[in-house]
Amino acid sequence: MLPRVICHMMTSLDGRIILSRWGDAPNTQEYETTAATFEADAWLCGRVTMEKDFTEGLKPDLQPVPEPLDRSDFVAEHSADSFVVAVDAHGKLGWESADIDGEHIISVLSEQVSDEYLAYLRRVGVSYVFGGAEELNFKQVLTKLGELFPIQTILLEGGGHINGSLLKAGLIDELSVLHYPVVDGAASSPTLFEQGDQPGPPRQFALQHVEQRPEGILWLRYAAAKG
Numbered sequence: 001m002l003p004r005v006i007c008h009m010m011t012s013l014d015g016r017i018i019l020s021r022w023g024d025a026p027n028t029q030e031y032e033t034t035a036a037t038f039e040a041d042a043w044l045c046g047r048v049t050m051e052k053d054f055t056e057g058l059k060p061d062l063q064p065v066p067e068p069l070d071r072s073d074f075v076a077e078h079s080a081d082s083f084v085v086a087v088d089a090h091g092k093l094g095w096e097s098a099d100i101d102g103e104h105i106i107s108v109l110s111e112q113v114s115d116e117y118l119a120y121l122r123r124v125g126v127s128y129v130f131g132g133a134e135e136l137n138f139k140q141v142l143t144k145l146g147e148l149f150p151i152q153t154i155l156l157e158g159g160g161h162i163n164g165s166l167l168k169a170g171l172i173d174e175l176s177v178l179h180y181p182v183v184d185g186a187a188s189s190p191t192l193f194e195q196g197d198q199p200g201p202p203r204q205f206a207l208q209h210v211e212q213r214p215e216g217i218l219w220l221r222y223a224a225a226k227g
Contacts, residue, residue, distance in 0.1 A: 002142045003042075007156040007163055008035050008176040010217075015191045016184035017160060023182070027215045031178055034219055035155060038176075042083035042106075042145070043155040046162035050086045050093060058094035062116040069118045071111045073129045075148055076122070080104035083149055087162055089136055091117035098125030106149065108141050110134055138169050160194035167193050168200030173224050175205050181216035 010031045011017055019026045035043075051057060082103045086093060091113035098105055107121060107128040121128050129148065131141040145151045156166060166172050177192070205222035213219050 001146065002139070002171070003146045003151050004153045004173045005142070005156050005166060005171055006038055006040065006153065006174040006176055007166070007172050008038070009158060009163070009192055010178040010180055011192050012180055012182050012184040014183050014185065016186065016189040017158060017192055018184070018186075018189045019180075021184055021186060021189060022180060026180060026182075027217065030213050030215070030217050030219075034176065034178060034213070035157075038153060038155060040153040040155045041081070041151040042085050042103075042149070042153075043157050044085035044087065044162070045157050046159050047086065047088045047090075047092055049157070049159045049162075050088070054100060055093055055095065058096065060091070060094040060117060060120045062114070062120055065115045065119045069115045071130055073144060073148060074118070074122060074127055076104075076125045076127045078104040078125070078127070081150065083151060085145065085154065087136070089113075089131070095121075095124050095126055098127075106145065108136065110136060136165070138166050138171055142171060160190035160192060161196075164193040164195040164199075167203055168195055170200075170203070170224075172203070174208075175220075175222040175224075177220045177222075178213070179218040179220065181218075 084100050084103045084105045087108045089110040091109060105126045107126055108131050109128050111130055111133045129144045131137055204225035206225050208223050209221040211219040
């Protein structure tokens with residue numbers, strides 16, 4: 001079985017997701033508090049979100065390798081029971097260590113990444129799985145995450161393009177949205193789901209829960225409609 005995917009996001013009232021535009025101190029504690037209720041085994045972000053919020057632009061230390069490395073998945077030694085999944089198809093992210101706050105890092109790559117980058121991840125102790133030769137197949141990625149790691153539930157936490165990719169593939173089981181009481185209004189600010197010029201079919205969701213949270217935040221939870 002594939003891990004259960006819950007897309008958990010905070011948005012403006014007009015569905016945009018760049019919190020830095022919403023004033024000096026948006027209440028992100030509510031995001032973390034509600035996220036913890038899912039007791040997920042992993043959280044997943046795209047490269048842009050990871051670079052902006054976690055790696056702070058750190059570049060990988062690439063060194064020559066004596067011989068080519070095969071394109072097989074690599075599970076580094078770890079003792080973690082929770083995980084960070086970084087979607088980094090082209091191998092751009094640098095890491096200071098193999099974990100974020102004790103959660104083991106798993107990089108999702110395409111087979112186009114360099115041998116030097118694979119060797120770098122191994123040196124740092126970061127695990128990696130391949131999601132395809134060029135384009136990522138997220139069903140394949142989820143299958144590998146469930147088989148290689150003790151992951152049953154994943155929080156999908158952006159950005160909009162990664163959210164859109166998993167939505168298009170029909171892989172989101174639940175949608176959890178915290179509506180922050182602000183209207184962004186910027187056309188350049190990405191929305192909850194971005195699918196570019198070739199979007200998939202509309203996806204139906206059924207409302208499961210509505211809850212008012214502090215500071216006017218509204219928490220909505222939906223289950224993916226069957227069929």
